[in-house]
Amino acid sequence: MTTSAADIYEIAMGRWSRRLARAFLAFVDAPACGTLLDVGCGTGSLTLAAATRYPSAHITGIDLMPDYLGEALLHAAPNVKFETGDARALPYENASFDTAFSQLVLNDLAEPQKALTEMLRVTRPGGVIAATVWDRSGGLAFLRLFLDAAAILFDGDGEALRARIFNVPFENEDALLDLWADAGLTEIGTATLSIRMDFLDFNDYWQSLLGSHSLIREFFTSLDAEAAHSLQTAVRRAYISGGNDGRRSLVASALAVRGVAGNT
Numbered sequence: 001m002t003t004s005a006a007d008i009y010e011i012a013m014g015r016w017s018r019r020l021a022r023a024f025l026a027f028v029d030a031p032a033c034g035t036l037l038d039v040g041c042g043t044g045s046l047t048l049a050a051a052t053r054y055p056s057a058h059i060t061g062i063d064l065m066p067d068y069l070g071e072a073l074l075h076a077a078p079n080v081k082f083e084t085g086d087a088r089a090l091p092y093e094n095a096s097f098d099t100a101f102s103q104l105v106l107n108d109l110a111e112p113q114k115a116l117t118e119m120l121r122v123t124r125p126g127g128v129i130a131a132t133v134w135d136r137s138g139g140l141a142f143l144r145l146f147l148d149a150a151a152i153l154f155d156g157d158g159e160a161l162r163a164r165i166f167n168v169p170f171e172n173e174d175a176l177l178d179l180w181a182d183a184g185l186t187e188i189g190t191a192t193l194s195i196r197m198d199f200l201d202f203n204d205y206w207q208s209l210l211g212s213h214s215l216i217r218e219f220f221t222s223l224d225a226e227a228a229h230s231l232q233t234a235v236r237r238a239y240i241s242g243g244n245d246g247r248r249s250l251v252a253s254a255l256a257v258r259g260v261a262g263n264t
Contacts (some may be wrong), residue, residue, distance in 0.1 A: 013212055017104060019195040020132065020254055021049035023101055027191055027256050029131040034055050034098035039087045039119055040064075040105030044072030044080075051077035060097075062090065087115040095124040098233055102131040106179075107168040107227055110180070114181050123261045129185060130258035131176070132193065137166040139253030142197055146216060149234040154227070161219050176257035185259030195252045202239050205248065207233070 024046065030036060033056040038047040039086060041061030050059050059077075061187050063069055064083045069082045076082070085091045087102070088111050100119040106112040119129050134140055147165060150158035170176050173190040180188045199205040239248060 006044045012171040013104075013208075014045060016050065016195065016197055016252060017042070018229060019137065020193065020252075021046040021103060022053075023193040023195060024101070024130075024132045024254070024256060025049055025053050025131075025145065026126060027193060028099070028101055028258055030099040030101070030128055031057075032056065036060070037062065037090075037092075037097040037100040037119070037122065039090070039100060039102040039115065040109075041072060041082065042068045042104075044075060044082065046070075046101070047072065047080055047082070047105040048075055048077055053079045055079060057141055062087070075129045077224070088118060090118045090122050092122045094121055096122045097119065098124055099130075101129070104134060106131065107133045107136070107170055112169060113183070115181065116179060120183055120185070120261055125263045127261045128258055129180075129261055132254045132256040133168070133170050133176070134204055135171075135192065135253045135255050136168055137171060139194075139251070139255075141206065141250040141252065142199075142209060143212065143216075146231075146235050149231060150219065153231055153234060160246050161215060165213060165215055170255065173255050173257070176255055180257050180259040182264060183259075188257065188259040190258075191256045192253050193256050194234070194251055197252050199248050199250070200237050201247070202245050203257040205239055206235075209235075 022059055032054050036057050036059045038059065041047045041063045044061055047059055047061035057079060059080045061072060061080065061082045064086050069084060072082050082213040085229055087105065087109060088133040100123045106115065109115050123129055151162045173192065177188055177190050210220065223231065
């Protein structure tokens with residue numbers, strides 16, 4: 001049976017994005033009713049968390065990947081609908097939603113500014129627009145264990161991999177604040193949201209890691225057997241930290257921003 005992109009995402013990041021969704025929604029503080037739009041909804045972690053938090057609201061999740069939406073539909077709620085579409089060209093009329101938000105998407109888009117412009121266009125004046133992204137270089141310990149080991153063991157290629165994954169447009173709260181301000185939003189606030197990534201053992205961690213980012217997976221699978229063993233051993237030593245293999249709880253943080261839409 002072929003493993004889909006949605007399956008890989010759920011194993012690697014789905015459980016963590018669901019935890020983050022709860023913290024993010026508390027930060028967004030959207031109205032308890034009305035219409036909400038989740039842009040780049042993926043497998044529906046944020047959309048479905050919003051459905052639980054706001055049972056009187058009507059929530060739309062939109063994503064470009066039908067495979068992800070297929071996974072989301074398995075857990076659909078009565079007040080939710082999922083649609084296929086591009087974050088940079090949303091298929092909705094102006095001022096269609098009371099709130100628009102996006103989780104873990106902006107740093108992976110080729111044109112994040114265009115996505116924000118679209119979110120602003122489809123949100124009614126006075127509505128909330130918010131987003132969150134992983135704090136990759138400073139807040140993802142589970143990535144650091146691997147990327148630092150790769151950079152030490154494989155000077156050039158390992159260093160390049162770490163730089164490529166950490167080189168994202170919005171690497172701190174100020175960068176997100178500037179994006180929101182440049183778009184004309186008001187009452188802008190930012191925050192760093194933290195969750196725990198709990199792993200049963202190193203194998204659980206390793207499976208999550210390899211599914212977390214295609215560049216990590218491609219790098220590891222490109223190594224010869226001896227190099228791959230050396231890297232996995234080094235990462236395992238970092239994971240167990242001088243103790244026995246078993247449960248570990250690593251901190252993960254995300255950067256969040258919210259603002260209020262004016263007249264467009």
